[in-house]
Amino acid sequence: MARSPNRPMPKLSIGLPVYNGEKLLAQALDHLLAQTFTDFELVICDNASTDRTAQICREYAGRDARIRYVRNDRNIGANPNYNRTYELSAAPLFKWAAHDDLYQRTYLETCVRILADDPTVVLAHSGTTFIDDDGQAFAFDSGTGTYIDPETGARHMPDSHTIGDSAVAVERFRQVLFHARWGSHMYGVVRRQALARTQLLLNFASSDRAMLAELALLGRFRSVPERLYLRRIHAGSSWALGYHEIKNYLSTDGQAYSRRARQIRAFFGAAAGKPVGIMTKAMCTALVAGVCVRAVTDALTGKDVRNGTPDATWTGPADRARVTSGTDNTHPALSEGRH
Numbered sequence: 001m002a003r004s005p006n007r008p009m010p011k012l013s014i015g016l017p018v019y020n021g022e023k024l025l026a027q028a029l030d031h032l033l034a035q036t037f038t039d040f041e042l043v044i045c046d047n048a049s050t051d052r053t054a055q056i057c058r059e060y061a062g063r064d065a066r067i068r069y070v071r072n073d074r075n076i077g078a079n080p081n082y083n084r085t086y087e088l089s090a091a092p093l094f095k096w097a098a099h100d101d102l103y104q105r106t107y108l109e110t111c112v113r114i115l116a117d118d119p120t121v122v123l124a125h126s127g128t129t130f131i132d133d134d135g136q137a138f139a140f141d142s143g144t145g146t147y148i149d150p151e152t153g154a155r156h157m158p159d160s161h162t163i164g165d166s167a168v169a170v171e172r173f174r175q176v177l178f179h180a181r182w183g184s185h186m187y188g189v190v191r192r193q194a195l196a197r198t199q200l201l202l203n204f205a206s207s208d209r210a211m212l213a214e215l216a217l218l219g220r221f222r223s224v225p226e227r228l229y230l231r232r233i234h235a236g237s238s239w240a241l242g243y244h245e246i247k248n249y250l251s252t253d254g255q256a257y258s259r260r261a262r263q264i265r266a267f268f269g270a271a272a273g274k275p276v277g278i279m280t281k282a283m284c285t286a287l288v289a290g291v292c293v294r295a296v297t298d299a300l301t302g303k304d305v306r307n308g309t310p311d312a313t314w315t316g317p318a319d320r321a322r323v324t325s326g327t328d329n330t331h332p333a334l335s336e337g338r339h
Contacts, residue, residue, distance in 0.1 A: 033064055036108070103229060128227055130156050163180055180212055185221055
């Protein structure tokens with residue numbers, strides 16, 4: 001469904017891709033529609049769901065004119081569906097929203113204000129709270145800065161709100177490369193003109209961080225420390241999938257490929273075409289090369305096999321819980337992101 005030509009262009013487009021999200025979708029929609037900032041359109045792209053997702057979306061679209069509901073004829077894979085929500089929208093600001101995450105009511109207002117106040121900022125976000133299936137916050141350990149999963153006891157350290165907030169482009173790139181373990185900034189509010197200069201989400205795991213690396217070379221990220229973004233951790237989320245499951249989740253093209261090769265190529269190519277000098281591009285290349293050397297060394301020594309080799313074995317949710325806990329010392333750049 002196209003946006004009505006009689007409606008003025010909103011300031012913000014929110015892209016919400018979903019597949020079989022009947023359990024949590026309504027709560028996510030309620031949180032977005034209750035935001036104090038209201039000048040937005042919400043583009044929902046249903047990836048050929050087989051549950052009640054379509055019915056839920058149509059009901060909400062019938063009640064709120066800001067919602068546009070589009071359904072794919074077939075499942076095109078997660079990342080292409082994320083990209084499609086961007087392609088279907090047109091507002092000068094854009095935000096992705098996962099169907100299972102929530103937000104405090106002032107989240108959008110805060111992010112839009114950040115971008116309005118500082119033209120050097122390309123992405124605005126906030127601090128993160130981890131929540132469970134019921135939307136309840138995990139216990140927070142202020143001593144370690146980690147959230148404790150009540151079911152597994154795993155400790156999850158959220159991405160720092162200071163990632164990307166540097167006046168120096170190569171430092172922003174380094175921060176994303178080494179410290180954006182969750183890629184949470186992907187769910188911030190972004191200037192469309194900046195996002196258009198990236199490759200968006202490519203079809204491999206952790207392409208969200210490769211895209212963030214590109215954005216970091218285009219401008220600053222700015223986040224408030226208040227935890228306005230509520231990231232849900234549950235058994236049905238993509239981070240909990242095994243290696244073969246995540247590959248099928250991301251892509252339906254059936255093509256064989258090395259995810260590590262695609263990751264490395266994307267990170268090495270992040271600086272191409274960006275408005276930075278040759279020295280900055282060389283330093284970015286050196287940073288990625290250093291991560292690759294470390295990864296190969298870890299693989300050869302048997303340390304953190306999942307991070308270390310182009311086609312390392314993924315051991316499933318238990319391993320993911322350890323890696324994302326913030327307690328390991330490995331380089332996260334070539335590990336799995338959310339997408």
